[in-house]
Amino acid sequence: MQSTLSVLALLASAVVAVPDTRSPGSPSSSVPNTFPDFTSCLSQPSVYSCENTTQIANTCCSPTPGGLVLQTQFWSTYTGLEKQGQKLPKGSWTIHGLWPDNCDGSFEQYCDLSRQYDPAPPAGVPAYKGPGVDTFIKEFGRDDLLEYMENYWINQGAPNKNFWAHEFSKHATCTSTFDLACYGPSYKKNQDVINFFDAVIRAFHQYPTFDMLASAGIMPSNKTSYSLGNIQNALKSQTAALPYLGCSHNGTVLSEVWYFSHVYGTEQYGTYKTLDTTTASTCSSTAPIWYYERTKTSEHEVRK
Ligand SMILES: *[C@@H]1O[C@H](CO)[C@@H](O)[C@H](O)[C@H]1NC(C)=O
Ligand SMILES: *[C@@H]1O[C@H](CO)[C@@H](O)[C@H](O)[C@H]1NC(C)=O
Ligand SMILES: *[C@@H]1O[C@H](CO)[C@@H](O)[C@H](O)[C@H]1NC(C)=O
Numbered sequence: 450m451q452s453t454l455s456v457l458a459l460l461a462s463a464v465v466a467v468p469d470t471r472s473p474g475s476p477s478s479s480v481p482n483t484f485p486d487f488t489s490c491l492s493q494p495s496v497y498s499c500e501n502t503t504q505i506a507n508t509c510c511s512p513t514p515g516g517l518v519l520q521t522q523f524w525s526t527y528t529g530l531e532k533q534g535q536k537l538p539k540g541s542w543t544i545h546g547l548w549p550d551n552c553d554g555s556f557e558q559y560c561d562l563s564r565q566y567d568p569a570p571p572a573g574v575p576a577y578k579g580p581g582v583d584t585f586i587k588e589f590g591r592d593d594l595l596e597y598m599e600n601y602w603i604n605q606g607a608p609n610k611n612f613w614a615h616e617f618s619k620h621a622t623c624t625s626t627f628d629l630a631c632y633g634p635s636y637k638k639n640q641d642v643i644n645f646f647d648a649v650i651r652a653f654h655q656y657p658t659f660d661m662l663a664s665a666g667i668m669p670s671n672k673t674s675y676s677l678g679n680i681q682n683a684l685k686s687q688t689a690a691l692p693y694l695g696c697s698h699n700g701t702v703l704s705e706v707w708y709f710s711h712v713y714g715t716e717q718y719g720t721y722k723t724l725d726t727t728t729a730s731t732c733s734s735t736a737p738i739w740y741y742e743r744t745k746t747s748e749h750e751v752r753k
Contacts, residue, residue: 483589483643485509485626486633487715497711497722499552509631512624512716515549515556517727520652521707524669524740527747529606536749537603542658542706544602546616547649547716549624550709554727561622561629564641566614569607581610582617585639586646594646600751601653613646621645626715648717655721656708661687667740674737675703677730693726700733703740 490510498505498516505513512518522542528535537543550556559565559574566577586595604612621627627641627648662668665683667675677694680703685691688708695705707728710721732738 482635482637483591483640483647485631485641485644485715485717486635487631490715495713497713499711502552508625509628510626510715511719512549512626512712514551515624516711517550517552517554517724518652518710518712518716518721519548519550519707520649520656520710520721521545521548521705522653522656522658523603524658524704524706525603525605526741526743527605528603530604530608531747533608535603535609537743537747538600538751539748540659540752541601544598544649544653545705546620547624547645547652548620549716550727557623558619559622564622564629565618566642567618568611568614570615570618577614577618581608582614582642583610585642588639589643591643594643594650597650598646601650616649617642617645624716626717644717651717652721656688656692656706658684658706662740669740669742671739671742674739677732677734677738680732680738680740681730688723690723691725693728694730694732696730696732696738698739699736700731701736701739703732703738 487509489507493507493510494504496504496511498511498513498518502513502516505511523545524542525537528537548556559567559570562574565574566579566582567574568577570576583595586592586598598613599609602613603609621641624645625631627645629636629641632640662680662683665679665686667680667683680694681691684706690709692709693705693707694703695707696702697704707726709724709726711724713720713722
């Protein structure tokens with residue numbers, strides 16, 4: 450009896466030791482809060498982004514003006530950092546990002562230099578020299594998120610964390626539902642960064658490109674090529690919209706896909722309505738398109 454009680458006391462003190470960023474009186478949880486405070490959105494009209502922007506008064510509630518949301522992915526055959534263990538996930542494309550295009554397809558970038566974490570930004574934007582965004586994720590106790598990102602959000606020729614920082618500072622700072630004001634008075638530094646990374650992964654899960662192509666018999670191959678129409682039809686038949694497809698090597702090697710959508714509600718938790726691309730494909734409409742198999746040593750199994 451005595452020992453059971455002391456074990457319980459130990460467990461209780463372990464729970465208390467978990468960092469807690471919640472405001473007093475909120476329900477108990479061992480996961481630190483990274484959610485925005487969207488209670489003010491209850492009084493807002495419900496509209497899809499870009500479909501009636503005159504109705505959107507509170508830009509925390511719908512991405513505005515960047516209401517044409519793109520979930521973008523890569524198909525690459527190597528990373529260049531295989532020796533350091535940076536490999537590609539078997540059976541999956543990889544994440545590029547989640548971009549807030551304006552309704553006409555133009556876009557802004559690096560909108561808030563107070564949240565600039567990109568170590569290699571373009572000219573005119575100061576380079577970030579502080580701790581990597583991976584340390585932000587660890588501070589919030591989100592090892593699960595970090596593990597997922599290391600598996601599916603892969604950089605080429607530089608560490609993954611640099612790419613995540615680039616995507617946040619270039620795009621999320623221009624997405625109104627991630628504005629600092631949307632987190633309310635209890636905002637904790639970098640909770641917007643974690644909230645964005647979670648949102649990117651949620652959006653990525655809506656578009657399993659590898660599986661959608663495989664279900665139409667389109668598998669990576671170094672022997673069989675496909676036509677642009679084959680690939681477009683496979684994706685359109687499942688998402689009800691035509692994504693942008695990007696090709697390298699003069700339009701002959703498939704390397705990218707961008708899914709366009711309007712969002713009903715917030716980018717974090719709202720519903721995505723997938724729409725046709727506003728950008729013409731860079732893949733040849735006449736030449737054979739190669740969807741190459743990856744270099745064997747550049748891939749690893751990440752599914753459990
Ligand atoms: C947009 O919303 C306003 C205000 O509710 C309304 O008057 C207008 O008719 C709407 N426009 C469209 C195109 O639905
Ligand atoms: C690239 O593709 C275009 C159109 O298919 C073709 O006219 C051109 O010769 C190609 N260029 C090279 C360098 O292969
Ligand atoms: C397939 O071809 C690509 C492009 O040449 C190459 O990088 C890759 O290693 C090849 N994969 C296999 C399994 O041969």
